Amino acid sequence: MVGNxxxxxxxxxxxxxLLFVISIGLSVTMGLMNFVNLAxxxxxxxxxxxxxxxxxxxxxxxxxxxxVAFVVxxxxxxxxxxxxxxxLYKATHLDQVMFTIGVVFMAVAATTWVFGPSQQPVRLPEFxxxxxxxxxxxxxxxxxxxxAVVAAITVALHLTMTRxxxxxxxxxxxxxxxxxxxxxxxxxxxxxxxxxxxSGLAGLGGALGIDVLGLxxxxxxxxxxxxxxxxxxxxxxxxxxxxVAAMILGICDVAGKYYVPQIGSFIIYFLMVAxxxxxxxxxxxRRS
Amino acid sequence: MNxxxxxxxRRVLQGLAGAAALNALPLRAQAGEPxxxxxxxxxxxxxxxxxKQVSAACRLYVQRNGDTVAGRKVDLIVKDDxxxxxxxxxxxxxxxVQDKVHVLAGFGLTPLALATAPVATEAKVPMIVMxxxxxxxxxxxxxxxxxxxxxxxxxxPVADWAAKNKIRRVYTMVTDYGPGLDAEKxxxxxxxxxxxxxxxxxxxxxxxxxxGPFVQKVKDKAPDALFVFVxxxxxxxxxKQFEExxxxxxxxxxxxxxxxxxxxxxxxxxxxxxxVITSFHYSAAHDSPENKAYVxxxxxxxxxxxxxxHSVGGYDGMHLIYEAVKKTGGKGSGEELVNAMKGMSWTSPxxxxxxxxxxxxxxxxVYLREVKMVGGKPWNVEFDKFDNVKPQEG
Numbered sequence: 001m002v003g004n005x006x007x008x009x010x011x012x013x014x015x016x017x018l019l020f021v022i023s024i025g026l027s028v029t030m031g032l033m034n035f036v037n038l039a040x041x042x043x044x045x046x047x048x049x050x051x052x053x054x055x056x057x058x059x060x061x062x063x064x065x066x067x068v069a070f071v072v073x074x075x076x077x078x079x080x081x082x083x084x085x086x087x088l089y090k091a092t093h094l095d096q097v098m099f100t101i102g103v104v105f106m107a108v109a110a111t112t113w114v115f116g117p118s119q120q121p122v123r124l125p126e127f128x129x130x131x132x133x134x135x136x137x138x139x140x141x142x143x144x145x146x147x148a149v150v151a152a153i154t155v156a157l158h159l160t161m162t163r164x165x166x167x168x169x170x171x172x173x174x175x176x177x178x179x180x181x182x183x184x185x186x187x188x189x190x191x192x193x194x195x196x197x198x199s200g201l202a203g204l205g206g207a208l209g210i211d212v213l214g215l216x217x218x219x220x221x222x223x224x225x226x227x228x229x230x231x232x233x234x235x236x237x238x239x240x241x242x243x244v245a246a247m248i249l250g251i252c253d254v255a256g257k258y259y260v261p262q263i264g265s266f267i268i269y270f271l272m273v274a275x276x277x278x279x280x281x282x283x284x285x286r287r288s
Numbered sequence: 289m290n291x292x293x294x295x296x297x298r299r300v301l302q303g304l305a306g307a308a309a310l311n312a313l314p315l316r317a318q319a320g321e322p323x324x325x326x327x328x329x330x331x332x333x334x335x336x337x338x339x340k341q342v343s344a345a346c347r348l349y350v351q352r353n354g355d356t357v358a359g360r361k362v363d364l365i366v367k368d369d370x371x372x373x374x375x376x377x378x379x380x381x382x383x384x385v386q387d388k389v390h391v392l393a394g395f396g397l398t399p400l401a402l403a404t405a406p407v408a409t410e411a412k413v414p415m416i417v418m419x420x421x422x423x424x425x426x427x428x429x430x431x432x433x434x435x436x437x438x439x440x441x442x443x444x445p446v447a448d449w450a451a452k453n454k455i456r457r458v459y460t461m462v463t464d465y466g467p468g469l470d471a472e473k474x475x476x477x478x479x480x481x482x483x484x485x486x487x488x489x490x491x492x493x494x495x496x497x498x499x500g501p502f503v504q505k506v507k508d509k510a511p512d513a514l515f516v517f518v519x520x521x522x523x524x525x526x527x528k529q530f531e532e533x534x535x536x537x538x539x540x541x542x543x544x545x546x547x548x549x550x551x552x553x554x555x556x557x558x559x560x561x562x563x564v565i566t567s568f569h570y571s572a573a574h575d576s577p578e579n580k581a582y583v584x585x586x587x588x589x590x591x592x593x594x595x596x597x598h599s600v601g602g603y604d605g606m607h608l609i610y611e612a613v614k615k616t617g618g619k620g621s622g623e624e625l626v627n628a629m630k631g632m633s634w635t636s637p638x639x640x641x642x643x644x645x646x647x648x649x650x651x652x653x654v655y656l657r658e659v660k661m662v663g664g665k666p667w668n669v670e671f672d673k674f675d676n677v678k679p680q681e682g
Contacts, residue, residue, distance in 0.1 A: 004508050011500055109332070117336025119524055121556035131534045140532050212498065214525055218333055222495070257501035261490045264501070 025198015031237015073203020
């Protein structure tokens, strides 16, 4: 019984880690510019396809494709940000939502057109397959890897945000963009870099997630709700909030499906309603 | 989203011009009204692979059998419903009212077929269900004829096989919609009748991101085997979890209907799928000259793609339409076409097939298969068969 519970908890943490990597960029950019970007999942998909295609068509090893997935998604992110998104920062939320959902549909249609509608297969390297037994409880090797990668990313992000000049600029811009600009911080540039970083992380998450979430053209629509939940529950603009929210969602989703499969897929929505009533601005929200 | 196929239009036109010039008069037969077939399929969305397989098979049928039947030019109108029932129904109405189609066909999921049944009844247009596999579908309209299969039909044999092969305790996992419930009911009934025990049964949501927790629970319950039904397209995700969580090493076998080892995905599954036992009506590895020719032609026309069970439903659906039009001399009304289809028998790539005249449903051979590596690739290799299985048998 206890073994089962630890197993479920571990799977939940692994799932939550994945949600965190993909959603964190969305959370920070939403907090920074108050911009509603429903197309965030499309960047995750870009990273996923970069990884899958490099493996199947160019024969690159899985681990080597991960940095490429990050870069490709980051470049795609910054290109779109500079050409299109930037024009809509001052627009109403409705305009932003209409625009970004349009981007999602275009991404879905374009991906289907170019790569076909099927799931992209990914064969993980041998050492990431199967299970590792610790004290009688089996842990998926790939999920262990996932948790480790995300833990490293989280630490790196935390250090960047708290210890570097750039981090200070981001925090200042989130807290009060007007005052930050007045102090000579180029908020526009900070936002551009943050957007690229967030898109890159989403791309990395998309690549890491192929084995767990699958990868086909409707990916950005299928998981949009999960990414938005992380931001809504965690509160926009915080890394800590995103992390806690992603873990809660991951663990509750997995535990719900394991223990009460009849209603398993609804659990996270109950949870969302309850948490939103208790914390309207999110667990660590800076803005309501 | 709207394609019309005239693969040999130019040639036919040239032929016509030539014939007219020579004053030879095959014109009367050629001048028949075009035969419009409205093919509604999920071409985008999570079930797009089904749409791709079926539309490719229908095109292949036209390519191999000519685009004219009983003097009528075949006009295949492919529409995408993205797997949404309301859309399927709306498209069917448009096809009937605006395009004046003579036959509706396709229907990638049970809810899509059920939503469209009233349209077929009202318009008196034959509705060929090529994919959707819940048993009750043909009862919803006298104009429905099914060319695919039913879940109760293909579930029984694997239940019997399990009971005879030292599998006593089975955990069942099915997708929570019509065909899944059919499969669950049929498996439970047959397996219990043969003395087996159902440890537990779980129903997974149709739009399901992660099978991990469900599969983990199966492992913790340690049954002799896991029986799986998932719609075409989801088998890969189940197989991944089955492998990653080491169910095979824990001595749990996977059995199921052939949906889980779908030929469309089997190559992507690779070696972990080896040893899975399923019962089903079609395998791309079926050993017959008809099937060899079919698999070759299908692969050639689609960049090496392997045809799956849904494709054969589409191919045979086209055969039904062609034969019914021929039988009625190219002049049949909707009702006459349906009557012509009743009781029809032919040899399909899957083997012998008959349309039951009262149920308007397919009677066919169901095979037991095991996934084996042949020539470096996994295939569903048939090892036993049951002839003339009725659509409602479970």
